[in-house]
Amino acid sequence: MNITNLFKIALKAIGANKMRSFLTMLGIIIGVSSVIIMLALGTGSKATIMQEIEDVDPGALMIIPGPEYEETGGNWLPEYSQTITQADYHSILDKSKYLKAVCPMVYSSGQFINGKNNHSGSVQGVNNEFLDINGLSISEGDMFTDAEVKGSAKVCIIGKTVVDKLFTNGADPIGTVIRINTMPVRVVGVLKSKGRTAFGQDQDDIVLMPYTTVMKRMTSQNYFDMIYVAATSKEMSQLAKQDVTEILRENHKLKEGDMQDFRVNSLEEATSMVDSVMNILTLLLSCIAGISLLVGGIGIMNIMYVSVTERTREIGLRMSVGARTVDIMSQFLIEAILISVTGGLIGVLIGAGISYIARFVMMHFTDYHILIAVEPWTVLLSFGICTITGVFFGWYPAKKAANLDPIDALRYE
Amino acid sequence: MEPKPVIELDGIRRDFVVGEETVHALRGVSFTIHEGEFVTIMGTSGSGKSTLLNILGCLDTPTSGEYRLDGTPVRTMSKTQRAVLRNRKIGFVFQSYNLLAKTTAVENVELPLMYNSAVSARERRERAVTALQRVGLGDRLNHKSNQMSGGQMQRVAIARALVNDPAVILADEATGNLDTRTSFEILVLFQQLHAEGRTIIFVTHNPEIAQYSTRTITLSDGKLREDRINDNILDAAEKLASLPIEED
Structure with a gap:
């Protein structure tokens, strides 16, 4: 018997039990569409995060107080939280050979008040190199000047969310004096909006002030929470990291073998970490979705079993008119594969449809801009899995059918 | 010229092992059926006729003895x-x-040819239509099996048996589910096919049917008890004409 005839027979059998075939397919449809959606969401989130990171200078390095996580077992040790000092900053400025920008950073938070409007949030103390390193830009007004940094001026740059909260009447924020807690601060610039991160964090809910102002007038600290630097290029970032590490080790009078009380993280490392975390997350989500595909496959096996029993006499008849074992086997296998592949096709369409609808809704009705995308390989993968599911779960029932004794099958009641 | 032998049985034995006992369903059966014969195989239940039918139909193989179908030895063949x-x-x-079920007459008749890749889809359809016309169902080609009477369904089944132009037609109680009138209609059809030169083996427990065939083989206890050439073959068409027409 040729393959076209086998397909005709299988199609007829599926058509003869439309409702049952559809319900069997439903398991596969749900399984495949959820796998597609999960993969689309996973790759979309990853792409979004990567895009956010891309704005940051590729040679960026973060000098952070405290030893490497490996050294402390992940514990945060308070005695190491003040190890990055003004002296370190000046040494880096003086000695480092591979850096194009250096920005000390301190964190604080406060209540922002403009007339009747109130908003609380975090304040980042930075210098004017911060924007370049972090890929930010000013949409209105100007960045504060070097002189304002040196003079601990009471000036600030605010993000769009802060503007929306404090200037509800639509007034021009530039030049307005707002209060941060009790301190009057003049708004000199507004940051260009960046929206939310893939994790939902609002990147426009931000207030930047000279780090000197924050240290002197808000937190009264003489150490930095971080020093943000940029290597002259991405390629130089490893060299810059070594260089900076040596400078700080010397400053901190660390000897060979001493535990380092600071660490230098490069953006590259962070990127690869995010990459691997997102891959694991995507894999995990897909595996969970894959379980429904497995359940769908078992559904196929179940129905094929019932079908073989129900059609025992038909199988007997086919054998009596000359169907070989391989013909009967192929007939039921093709039936199982047709069900699973058709279900897979519908599942891909539904999964892709839901993914793109979700993307559209996110883009137009929320601040979450995740670049959900159905990649061709996920479609191919789903199809492959469906075919394998069909063969795998159709095999046993088909084998059972093919091994029937024609005499018994013909007499089966 | 002597007609060529279609079926040659030589010392056919068939044993079944049931639990610890061995049942001898056939205990050495030998006979030859030539082309163009219409043979009735008779026997009570337990006589071995079903086993013999399975062997003749190549659904089963004998434990010992030789069976040649149209000159081909069957016993040593694979499934x-x-x-x-x-x-x-x-x-x-x-x-x-x-x-x-839920399949048209012509598709049912096409079935054996589906398993013969030498026959094209077009030839298959043509031969199925011809076979259905032969059994008088030329006007019911696309009726589904559940839209037909028992007699019509059996005609479709006979057309299906004819479509591959077989060396022998094996009928197993082919009139067993039909009323008297329809049974005779089917017998008429068998007699016509026989007249056209078909070789027919009709397995039944009904002695009346034997009167319409050319030869009767009777089995009992797994052995051939009687092999008789029928000198006085009755005409099924005449009998059918004499039957009272049922009125509803």
């Missing part, structure tokens, strides 16, 4: 070889028709 042999040489007609 697959026997399937191909059934496909080319045998036409089955069953008591309960065994048509595919």
Whole structure:
């Protein structure tokens, strides 16, 4: 018997039990569409995060107080939280050979008040190199000047969310004096909006002030929470990291073998970490979705079993008119594969449809801009899995059918 | 010229092991059926006629003895070889028709040719239509099996048995599920096919049917008890004409 005839027979059998075939397919449809959606969401989130990171200078390095996580077992040790000092900053400025920008950073938070409007949030103390390193830009007004940094001026740059909260009447924020807690601060610039991160964090809910102002007038600290630097290029970032590490080790009078009380993280490392975390997350989500595909496959096996029993006499008849074992086997296998592949096709369409609808809704009705995308390989993968599911779960029932004794099958009641 | 032998049985034995006992269903059966014969195989239940039918139909193989179908020895054949042999040489007609459900007459008749890749889709359709016309169902080609009467279904089954132009037609109680009138209609059809030169083996427990065939083989306890040439063959058409027409 040729393959076209086998397909005709299988199609007829599926058509003869439309409702049952559809319900069997439903398991596969749900399984495949959820796998597609999960993969689309996973790759979309990853792409979004990567895009956010891309704005940051590729040679960026973060000098952070405290030893490497490996050294402390992940514990945060308070005695190491003040190890990055003004002296370190000046040494880096003086000695480092591979850096194009250096920005000390301190964190604080406060209540922002403009007339009747109130908003609380975090304040980042930075210098004017911060924007370049972090890929930010000013949409209105100007960045504060070097002189304002040196003079601990009471000036600030605010993000769009802060503007929306404090200037509800639509007034021009530039030049307005707002209060941060009790301190009057003049708004000199507004940051260009960046929206939310893939994790939902609002990147426009931000207030930047000279780090000197924050240290002197808000937190009264003489150490930095971080020093943000940029290597002259991405390629130089490893060299810059070594260089900076040596400078700080010397400053901190660390000897060979001493535990380092600071660490230098490069953006590259962070990127690869995010990459691997997102891959694991995507894999995990897909595996969970894959379980429904497995359940769908078992559904196929179940129905094929019932079908073989129900059609025992038909199988007997086919054998009596000359169907070989391989013909009967192929007939039921093709039936199982047709069900699973058709279900897979519908599942891909539904999964892709839901993914793109979700993307559209996110883009137009929320601040979450995740670049959900159905990649061709996920479609191919789903199809492959469906075919394998069909063969795998159709095999046993088909084998059972093919091994029937024609005499018994013909007499089966 | 002597007609060529279609079926040659030589000392056929068939044993079944049931638990610890061995049942001898056939204990050495030998006979030859030539082309163009219409043979009735008779016997009570337990006589071994079903076992013999299964062996004749190549669904089963004898424990010992030799069976040649159209000159081909069957006993040593593999399962697959026997399937191909059934496909080319045998036409089955069953008591309960065994048509595919929800399937048209012509598709049912096409079935054996589906398993013969030498026959194209077009030729298959043509031969199925011809076979259905032959059994008088030329106007019911696309009726589905559940839209037909028992007699019509059995005609479809006979057309299916004819479509591969078999060496022998094996009918197993082919009139067993039909009323008297329809049974005779089917017998008329068998007699016509016989008159056209078909070789027919009709297995039944009904002695009346034997009167319409050319030869009767009777089995009892797994042995051949009687092999008789019928000198006085009755005409099924005459009998049918004499039957009272039922009125509803």
